[in-house]
Amino acid sequence: MNSSIKKLVVVGGDAAGMSAAVQALRSAPGTLEVDVVEAGGIVSYAACGMPYFLAGRVTDVSLLHADPAEFSRLPGLTLHLNTRAVSLDGEKKQVCCQGPQGAVVLDWDYLLIATGTRPVSLPVFDRLGPAEGVYTLRSIGDILAIQAGAADSRSVVLVGAGFISVELAEALVRMGKQVTMVDIIPFVLGPATHPVLVKKMKTLLEQKGVRVLLERTIQKVEKKKDRIHLTFYGEETLETDMVVQGVGVRPETGWLEGSGVRLGSGGAVEVDPFRRTNVEGVFAGGDASQYTHGVTGEAVMMPLALPANRSGRVAGENIARLANARKDGKSEPVELEAMPPVLGTAMVQWFDQAYARTGFTGDKLHGATVTHVVDTAKALPEYLDDSAKTDVVLSILKDGRLVGAQMLGEKSEAKRIDFFALAIGQGLDVKTLYNTDTGYAPPFSVVYNTGIKTAGKAAVLLQNKKNRGE
Numbered sequence: 175m176n177s178s179i180k181k182l183v184v185v186g187g188d189a190a191g192m193s194a195a196v197q198a199l200r201s202a203p204g205t206l207e208v209d210v211v212e213a214g215g216i217v218s219y220a221a222c223g224m225p226y227f228l229a230g231r232v233t234d235v236s237l238l239h240a241d242p243a244e245f246s247r248l249p250g251l252t253l254h255l256n257t258r259a260v261s262l263d264g265e266k267k268q269v270c271c272q273g274p275q276g277a278v279v280l281d282w283d284y285l286l287i288a289t290g291t292r293p294v295s296l297p298v299f300d301r302l303g304p305a306e307g308v309y310t311l312r313s314i315g316d317i318l319a320i321q322a323g324a325a326d327s328r329s330v331v332l333v334g335a336g337f338i339s340v341e342l343a344e345a346l347v348r349m350g351k352q353v354t355m356v357d358i359i360p361f362v363l364g365p366a367t368h369p370v371l372v373k374k375m376k377t378l379l380e381q382k383g384v385r386v387l388l389e390r391t392i393q394k395v396e397k398k399k400d401r402i403h404l405t406f407y408g409e410e411t412l413e414t415d416m417v418v419q420g421v422g423v424r425p426e427t428g429w430l431e432g433s434g435v436r437l438g439s440g441g442a443v444e445v446d447p448f449r450r451t452n453v454e455g456v457f458a459g460g461d462a463s464q465y466t467h468g469v470t471g472e473a474v475m476m477p478l479a480l481p482a483n484r485s486g487r488v489a490g491e492n493i494a495r496l497a498n499a500r501k502d503g504k505s506e507p508v509e510l511e512a513m514p515p516v517l518g519t520a521m522v523q524w525f526d527q528a529y530a531r532t533g534f535t536g537d538k539l540h541g542a543t544v545t546h547v548v549d550t551a552k553a554l555p556e557y558l559d560d561s562a563k564t565d566v567v568l569s570i571l572k573d574g575r576l577v578g579a580q581m582l583g584e585k586s587e588a589k590r591i592d593f594f595a596l597a598i599g600q601g602l603d604v605k606t607l608y609n610t611d612t613g614y615a616p617p618f619s620v621v622y623n624t625g626i627k628t629a630g631k632a633a634v635l636l637q638n639k640k641n642r643g644e
């Protein structure tokens with residue numbers, strides 16, 4: 175082998191992994207050879223699109239993933255499908271894998287951990303799985319199983335009232351199923367949601383026929399004949415044909431045990447801003463790894479698609495720069511690209527409505543009080559649509575700096591969250607937002623759109639407080 179060629183092994187072939195592989199080859203052509211090790215049979219798939227496949231909006235499941243052959247044609251890239259990495263040796267620079275032909279050991283100069291997460295299954299469901307009508311959703315195989323299960327079911331219980339459950343609920347309602355959503359906490363869409371929006375979202379769910387049971391803890395699950403019986407603490411019971419659990423995810427990092435790669439408290443890989451782990455030559459990206467939160471500065475897990483793609487790309491670029499420098503005989507330091515902080519900007523559709531949030535929505539930030547300004551704004555002029563309204567919650571510090579934003583209302587409004595994400599990322603205050611010269615024409619918004627109207631309200635509130643000496 176030409177010794178100037180460096181080997182990159184990417185473990186995990188989805189958003190982070192394939193972004194890294196493609197970027198590394200693009201930035202270091204002829205210098206890097208990339209092996210992608212993927213436990214499943216496909217790479218680069220759209221997990222986010224799966225609920226829309228169930229809803230019938232995507233008719234062919236193959237549209238949700240790339241054709242592996244296309245990647246295989248990339249010079250320097252080798253795909254190892256149906257191959258699982260089982261252990262990592264940072265000293266020998268080897269990764270052991272189990273593939274269709276048995277054990278395979280791959281040597282590497284650089285390695286990227288991009289193994290994502292796996293869904294949590296509650297202990298109360300014990301060994302119940304798809305064969306008994308109990309599902310989780312991660313892979314294309316899972317959504318096909320859920321689709322098949324739903325075809326034979328009249329009723330579905332969604333355990334967990336998070337984003338994925340809301341997306342599945344819409345699909346199942348469209349399929350004519352009786353849907354019940356159950357959560358242990360008094361929130362829908364997670365504890366970061368403002369109580370006003372929780373109440374409104376619950377109403378929106380119920381208006382479409384979803385039964386929402388909050389603050390319920392499942393005590394016992396029994397399979398009796400074809401039905402699943404759930405018993406809650408307090409003795410309330412529920413019978414259903416199938417259950418889909420959407421109660422969170424855990425980083426898929428168990429295979430790193432003994433490797434010396436340092437994991438954070440939730441099990442995600444610790445990284446520096448350049449996506450390097452504590453083990454020489456080993457990088458990490460995507461849901462399996464930590465990010466820095468743009469408001470709190472803390473290391474966090476953030477299982478979302480954009481940070482996964484971006485962190486993979488950044489890692490791939492940095493690996494390429496290091497490999498190029500080694501090939502040219504340049505000694506380090508090499509200038510590396512830093513991953514920008516994340517804000518957890520996320521959104522979810524509910525029929526013609528949507529919820530979106532970004533930043534920090536808690537009550538205390540490093541000891542400082544966060545004020546939540548709640549407003550309802552018209553989305554469109556009354557002469558076009560007098561029902562189009564959106565609720566906005568802005569979370570601000572005493573000096574007016576915006577740290578968080580949430581919106582619930584017209585689907586067309588939801589992407590205004592990006593305006594707030596930019597403002598939070600740049601440390602802007604609400605007065606600056608209010609004074610922004612935004613676009614206006616009747617089909618798009620009212621003159622003071624939902625974003626700047628609430629910012630204006632928050633600015634006035636702060637000024638009044640200041641005038642009162644508070």
Ligand SMILES: Cc1cc2nc3c(=O)[nH]c(=O)nc-3n(C[C@H](O)[C@H](O)[C@H](O)COP(=O)(O)OP(=O)(O)OC[C@H]3O[C@@H](n4cnc5c(N)ncnc54)[C@H](O)[C@@H]3O)c2cc1C
Nearest residue numbers: 186188189190213221222259289290460461477478479482
């Ligand atoms: C139903 C659903 C809807 C979603 N909707 C949205 C959305 O609307 N917006 C959003 O921002 N995010 C959404 N997400 C989250 C988003 O899909 C993830 O953040 C993103 O896919 C993470 O990419 P990743 O590459 O880090 O990990 P993954 O996509 O999990 O990929 C990891 C890959 O590693 C492989 N792997 C795991 N262990 C091994 C091993 N030991 N050896 C080899 N291969 C291994 C897995 O098979 C997998 O292919 C959704 C997720 C789901 C499940």
